[in-house]
Amino acid sequence: MSTTTPTYTKGLEDVIAGPSSICYIDGDAGILAYRGIDIHELADNSNFEEVCYLLWFGKLPNRTELQELKLNMARERKLDASVISILRQAPKHALPMDVLRTVVSATALWDPEEKNNDHDTNVRKAIRLTSQMAMIVTAYDRIRKGKPLVEPDRTLSHAANFLLMLSGEVPSKSAEKALDIALILQADHELNASTFAARVVAATLSDMHSAVTAGIGALKGPLHGGANEAVFRILDEIDKLGADPVEYIKGMLAQKKKVPGFGHRVYTTEDPRATHLRQMSRDLGYSSGQIKWFENSRAIEEFIKSEKKLNANVDFYSASTYHMLGIDVDLFTPIFAVSRVSGWSAHVIEQLDDNRLIRPRADYVGPKHPTAYTQMDQRA
Numbered sequence: 545m546s547t548t549t550p551t552y553t554k555g556l557e558d559v560i561a562g563p564s565s566i567c568y569i570d571g572d573a574g575i576l577a578y579r580g581i582d583i584h585e586l587a588d589n590s591n592f593e594e595v596c597y598l599l600w601f602g603k604l605p606n607r608t609e610l611q612e613l614k615l616n617m618a619r620e621r622k623l624d625a626s627v628i629s630i631l632r633q634a635p636k637h638a639l640p641m642d643v644l645r646t647v648v649s650a651t652a653l654w655d656p657e658e659k660n661n662d663h664d665t666n667v668r669k670a671i672r673l674t675s676q677m678a679m680i681v682t683a684y685d686r687i688r689k690g691k692p693l694v695e696p697d698r699t700l701s702h703a704a705n706f707l708l709m710l711s712g713e714v715p716s717k718s719a720e721k722a723l724d725i726a727l728i729l730q731a732d733h734e735l736n737a738s739t740f741a742a743r744v745v746a747a748t749l750s751d752m753h754s755a756v757t758a759g760i761g762a763l764k765g766p767l768h769g770g771a772n773e774a775v776f777r778i779l780d781e782i783d784k785l786g787a788d789p790v791e792y793i794k795g796m797l798a799q800k801k802k803v804p805g806f807g808h809r810v811y812t813t814e815d816p817r818a819t820h821l822r823q824m825s826r827d828l829g830y831s832s833g834q835i836k837w838f839e840n841s842r843a844i845e846e847f848i849k850s851e852k853k854l855n856a857n858v859d860f861y862s863a864s865t866y867h868m869l870g871i872d873v874d875l876f877t878p879i880f881a882v883s884r885v886s887g888w889s890a891h892v893i894e895q896l897d898d899n900r901l902i903r904p905r906a907d908y909v910g911p912k913h914p915t916a917y918t919q920m921d922q923r924a
């Protein structure tokens with residue numbers, strides 16, 4: 545046991561919880577890099593499958609390695625009939641994020657390597673889960689809408705196949721590109737709450753599915769990935785009411801409400817992912833004839849920046865971007881998970897490569913010890 549003086553920071557702010565070589569963030573300079581490669585370079589040049597390789601194997605793949613990973617990911621575009629049957633039994637009003645959490649957990653029961661937890665098996669599980677989570681989200685959306693399931697197309701990219709399985713139509717190149725970039729941007733972010741949750745689970749020598757299930761549960765919350773849905777619900781209400789976006793947000797602040805999509809524990813300057821998503825929202829706004837979503841978002845961003853000195857985070861412009869791609873609002877956070885599973889699984893693998901149980905201490909503030917046990921008939 546450590547003999548150093550215990551310190552406590554609420555929310556573990558700025559606490560270093562362990563080494564990691566996956567993701568670099570300089571929150572004051574607005575820098576994010578996966579395995580040392582700047583997110584702007586990845587967004588401009590890479591694709592989601594290549595980023596998966598980078599996260600899981602620690603380097604950019606050569607042509608053959610990338611081709612092999614793409615083939616392996618495409619081959620894993622399949623769900624056991626029992627998993628489909630669970631999806632069909634879910635209530636049609638269930639939140640897709642809850643269905644995803646439940647079904648990812650269930651998927652472990654039919655995983656051919658369920659009981660193995662070694663490095664190579666976990667890489668295969670990372671590939672399998674990344675492919676399957678895209679299928680679970682799209683299949684549940686079709687089922688709840690009473691539509692037939694769409695067969696995966698194993699020749700398409702991860703992003704294009706996702707959009708195909710959701711809508712039944714092969715997407716345009718621009719829609720595929722937009723989703724692909726969004727998936728790259730959301731893939732990893734160091735020890736964010738969901739990744740930390742996943743690592744805590746992995747560190748008990750539990751399994752990949754349990755860790756990813758924990759990650760999904762943590763991502764769901766509106767202080768984390770759930771914020772992208774909350775952002776769009778506000779944009780939508782402003783639109784339906786015909787309200788002035790700045791006046792609406794002033795009203796929220798007057799009620800001491802936090803505005804979803806703003807603020808960040810690590811970035812004190814612009815979130816570099818928001819730079820790309822802002823541009824994508826603007827571009828999609830013009831190309832789809834729905835520029836109002838971008839314009840209202842921009843007005844809110846400028847107001848919050850001047851009034852509260854807060855920057856938009858990754859969730860703010862992903863809301864309008866996903867809406868203009870024709871995606872339902874309650875799929876926004878599941879899509880974040882479809883991307884983030886790549887990062888969660890990379891962190892699980894890294895954790896297990898040099899594992900130690902994660903078990904912090906609490907700063908005890910309860911009744912002093914010893915406090916006498918009061919018999920029932922003597923209690924107030």
Ligand SMILES: CC(=O)SCCNC(=O)CCNC(=O)[C@H](O)C(C)(C)COP(=O)(O)OP(=O)(O)OC[C@H]1O[C@@H](n2cnc3c(N)ncnc32)[C@H](O)[C@@H]1OP(=O)(O)O
Pocket residue numbers: 555736766767768769771801802803804805806807808809810852854857858859
């Ligand atoms: C993928 C992601 O997870 S990105 C984050 C997604 N979450 C959101 O967008 C939800 C809205 N944002 C927030 O709640 C926060 O900024 C968080 C959760 C992201 C970061 O939280 P923390 O680092 O704990 O910051 P904390 O909540 O203590 O905020 C610090 C101060 O800024 C204010 N603040 C922070 N974010 C916001 C916001 N979005 N709207 C209004 N005020 C805010 C707080 O009220 C607080 O003010 P105070 O010191 O006067 O009380």
Ligand SMILES: O=C([O-])CC(=O)C(=O)O
Pocket residue numbers: 730732733735736737809810857858
């Ligand atoms: O890092 C965080 O705390 C939240 C975040 O932006 C992410 O998970 O992408």
